[in-house]
Amino acid sequence: MKKTTVLALTAAMLLTSLSAAEKKVEVQKGIKMPYMEFPMKQGKGMYSTKGKCNMCHSWGYVLNQGPQSKAFWRKKVIKMIDVFQAPIRNEDIDEVVEYLYANYGKRVKG
Numbered sequence: 458m459k460k461t462t463v464l465a466l467t468a469a470m471l472l473t474s475l476s477a478a479e480k481k482v483e484v485q486k487g488i489k490m491p492y493m494e495f496p497m498k499q500g501k502g503m504y505s506t507k508g509k510c511n512m513c514h515s516w517g518y519v520l521n522q523g524p525q526s527k528a529f530w531r532k533k534v535i536k537m538i539d540v541f542q543a544p545i546r547n548e549d550i551d552e553v554v555e556y557l558y559a560n561y562g563k564r565v566k567g
């Protein structure tokens with residue numbers, strides 16, 4: 458084989474592998490994650506609660522609990538702070554608990 462032929466073949470092989478790599482990137486770009494929306498009930502403290510709770514997980518975690526007592530919601534909020542380091546200030550706990558209880562509350566004393 459002539460030297461130029463070898464060079465041309467090598468260049469052709471390089472180009473083929475480059476375009477294969479490009480194709481792979483295209484495929485990865487095409488993957489779309491489904492967006493699951495769990496709407497929150499409108500109410501006092503909704504936006505504040507949304508900002509504090511939705512940064513780590515969806516609102517589905519709250520909906521899954523079903524209607525609960527105020528004591529239950531307070532415990533959950535405090536668990537999020539103590540166990541998972543949720544950045545919620547002490548003075549904001551009441552507002553979040555009030556929102557949760559008013560909209561996802563079970564009417565029992567607590």
Ligand code: HEC
Binds near residue numbers: 542543
């Ligand atoms: C710093 C991250 C973080 C924040 C902020 C956060 N959570 Fe969580 N939450 C978690 C993790 C981690 C879990 C456990 C996930 C698992 O077990 O799959 C969880 C689980 C839950 C669960 C399921 C029950 C349980 O006890 O595990 C509920 C209910 C919940 N969170 C409510 C809330 C509410 C309400 C807020 C806002 C006040 C909130 N979370 C904010 C991290 C967070």
